[in-house]
Amino acid sequence: MPELPEVEAVVRSLREDGAGGLKIVSTTVHRASSIRPQSPREFAKACAGRIIIEIERRAKNILLHLSGDKTIRVHLRMTGDLMIRNTSSDEKAVRIAWKLSDGRRLLFMDPRALGTVHVSDRAAMQDTLQHLGVEPLSQAFTAKQLFAMAQKSQLPAKLFLMDQTKVAGLGNIDVAEALFRGGVSPTSPMNTVKPEKIAALHGAIRKMLRSAIQSVYKAYRSPGGYRNHRDDFLRLVYGQAGKPCQVCGAAIERIRQAGRSTYFCSHCQC
DNA sequence: AGTCACCTGATT
DNA sequence: AATCAGGTGACT
Numbered sequence: 462m463p464e465l466p467e468v469e470a471v472v473r474s475l476r477e478d479g480a481g482g483l484k485i486v487s488t489t490v491h492r493a494s495s496i497r498p499q500s501p502r503e504f505a506k507a508c509a510g511r512i513i514i515e516i517e518r519r520a521k522n523i524l525l526h527l528s529g530d531k532t533i534r535v536h537l538r539m540t541g542d543l544m545i546r547n548t549s550s551d552e553k554a555v556r557i558a559w560k561l562s563d564g565r566r567l568l569f570m571d572p573r574a575l576g577t578v579h580v581s582d583r584a585a586m587q588d589t590l591q592h593l594g595v596e597p598l599s600q601a602f603t604a605k606q607l608f609a610m611a612q613k614s615q616l617p618a619k620l621f622l623m624d625q626t627k628v629a630g631l632g633n634i635d636v637a638e639a640l641f642r643g644g645v646s647p648t649s650p651m652n653t654v655k656p657e658k659i660a661a662l663h664g665a666i667r668k669m670l671r672s673a674i675q676s677v678y679k680a681y682r683s684p685g686g687y688r689n690h691r692d693d694f695l696r697l698v699y700g701q702a703g704k705p706c707q708v709c710g711a712a713i714e715r716i717r718q719a720g721r722s723t724y725f726c727s728h729c730q731c
Numbered sequence: 732a733g734t735c736a737c738c739t740g741a742t743t
Numbered sequence: 744a745a746t747c748a749g750g751t752g753a754c755t
Contacts, residue, residue, distance in 0.1 A: 463749070463750090464749055464750090467749080494737090494738095495737095521750075521751095536750080536751080537750085538737090538738095538749095538750050538751070539738090539739095539748065539749065539750055539751095540738090540739080540740090540748090540749090554739095571738095571739095572738090572739060572740070573737090573738050573739045573740075573748090574737085574738050574739070575737060575738055575739090575750070575751085576750090577751090616732085617732095620732085623750095625750095625751080632749055632750075633748095633749055633750085634749055635749085699749085719732075719733065719734090720733075720734065720735085721748095721749095721750090722747090722748090732755100733754105733755085734753105734754080734755080735752105735753085735754075735755095736751105736752090736753080736754090737750105737751095737752095737753105739748100740747100740748090741746105741747080741748085742745100742746080742747075742748100743744100743745080743746075743747090
């Protein structure tokens with residue numbers, strides 16, 4: 462279940478495996494419902510004969526820029542994965558397979574089939590990503606900027622951070638962990654969070670993402686992939702309902718916000 | 732701001 | 744059988 466660190470691991474892994482420079486020889490669509498254009502013939506035609514020039518991550522999107530100014534965008538959603546393989550152990554989950562010029566295949570796997578794969582002109586693709594907010598690991602993302610954005614929103618802090626139009630790419634686990642480390646309650650209206658806490662939150666987001674990327678990439682490159690490989694030290698609150706807080710000993714609580722689980726320590730986060 | 736829909740598989 | 748899931752977009 463990919464968040465930003467997992468998506469980044471996928472991107473780095475594709476580069477490491479030499480996806481750049483390879484040509485797409487043919488495309489097989491095993492499930493038409495998540496591709497655009499939705500016709501497998503048109504989709505395959507748009508990919509055919511193009512060379513993968515570069516691979517980029519934008520929020521949780523994977524962008525494969527192709528020769529001829531086309532771009533494939535892959536969003537893994539909850540259970541997607543994208544990899545280059547000679548063979549695959551479970552073909553059942555393969556939704557799209559691109560045959561490459563070196564004989565290997567680029568596979569979009571997605572058991573739950575919530576993920577999406579789109580191909581379009583590069584410029585049109587950029588337009589579809591315009592709504593995304595600042596990349597949390599970019600230089601543009603500063604504590605000052607986060608504070609300025611926070612002043613304009615009464616959203617509960619958790620929902621603010623999950624909003625991709627504000628900070629792009631944060632997911633449910635990473636938000637929970639960043640809020641805990643920043644000492645910010647997930648339910649506090651964002652515009653009421655003190656400047657010191659905003660600064661702590663900003664630092665926590667960047668520190669966490671950097672260390673998560675390292676650990677997830679390492680796990681992703683080893684047998685079994687990243688699933689269930691998020692190191693425990695990265696999870697001080699997520700999934701820990703009822704267990705004692707490692708800082709103060711109070712029980713970690715679980716609540717629901719916008720239909721999704723939030724884990725936090727009401728003593729440390731206020 | 733909340734609820735549902737999209738899907739399947741693991742867990743209770 | 745029911746509930747849960749690391750995401751997002753389209754509805755109220």
